[in-house]
Amino acid sequence: MTKLYDMHMHTRFSGDSEADPYEMIAAAKSKKLSGLIFTDHMDLDYWVEPHLFDLDLETYLPTLSAIASECSDDSFHIGVGMELGLQEHLVSKHQELLSNYDFDFIIGSIHQVNKQDPYYDSFYDKRDAAGAFREYLEATYDNLNAFHDIDTLGHLDYIVRYAKRFFGEDTALLSSDFPELLEAIYRFLIAHDISLEVNTGAYRCGLTEPNPSIELLQFYYDCGGRAITIGADAHKPEHVGLAFEQLPELLRSVGFTTYRHYLGRTPSELPL
Numbered sequence: 001m002t003k004l005y006d007m008h009m010h011t012r013f014s015g016d017s018e019a020d021p022y023e024m025i026a027a028a029k030s031k032k033l034s035g036l037i038f039t040d041h042m043d044l045d046y047w048v049e050p051h052l053f054d055l056d057l058e059t060y061l062p063t064l065s066a067i068a069s070e071c072s073d074d075s076f077h078i079g080v081g082m083e084l085g086l087q088e089h090l091v092s093k094h095q096e097l098l099s100n101y102d103f104d105f106i107i108g109s110i111h112q113v114n115k116q117d118p119y120y121d122s123f124y125d126k127r128d129a130a131g132a133f134r135e136y137l138e139a140t141y142d143n144l145n146a147f148h149d150i151d152t153l154g155h156l157d158y159i160v161r162y163a164k165r166f167f168g169e170d171t172a173l174l175s176s177d178f179p180e181l182l183e184a185i186y187r188f189l190i191a192h193d194i195s196l197e198v199n200t201g202a203y204r205c206g207l208t209e210p211n212p213s214i215e216l217l218q219f220y221y222d223c224g225g226r227a228i229t230i231g232a233d234a235h236k237p238e239h240v241g242l243a244f245e246q247l248p249e250l251l252r253s254v255g256f257t258t259y260r261h262y263l264g265r266t267p268s269e270l271p272l
């Protein structure tokens, strides 16, 4: 059986979760996962609600590291990481954070585009779908260029989840719509040995594909991308390892034969 680690989840240390870390661990164990990595939000300068996603590392790291040691054993490993919300003006703050604290794994995510969060309908007031996607992808590329001390790029194309709400169910972000931009992002990741995250959080929003979509994952593979990480982006115990039972087959159908697990920010390849 494929050993699967859920490497993207939130606890009460995130501004949008009340989950008890012990319950997240219990959920992962009950789903027969091989381990997990906690990745609570650190989104400095979250413009919509200031400080909602500031992560208190002085409490977070010792608390979760202690729980990780207590609950890890030979058959289940727990890591402590962080989901870092990238914005270009935060580069020096992020560099400082990562040089002062130790993590197992860093997800770099774009939650804000030009100081607005595509999660909110107001983001789409002055943008059509194509314009919103282009701006999102451009922000992704610009942020990567400015700062790339991350292990994986989080949920590329998750903006589609929210754009659908505004522009309709058929709304899609296809590689053929933005081939140059996507290829530039993918080539940047490959050149810097950064993984691309496959995030199954979309399944809890009723979608039937991960982020990025299978089509975008195929384009990554065709560009030469092989490094992927997996995570369900759970904010509640019931979503830990969501849709993981279908993930290995889905990823193998694209061509991937391995995924990456990180420990002390060092990757190892695991068979799918």
Ligand SMILES: [Zn+2]
Pocket (backbone or CB within 6 Å): 083, 109, 111, 154, 155
């Ligand atoms: Zn995120």
Ligand SMILES: [Zn+2]
Pocket (backbone or CB within 6 Å): 008, 009, 010, 083, 233
């Ligand atoms: Zn997340």
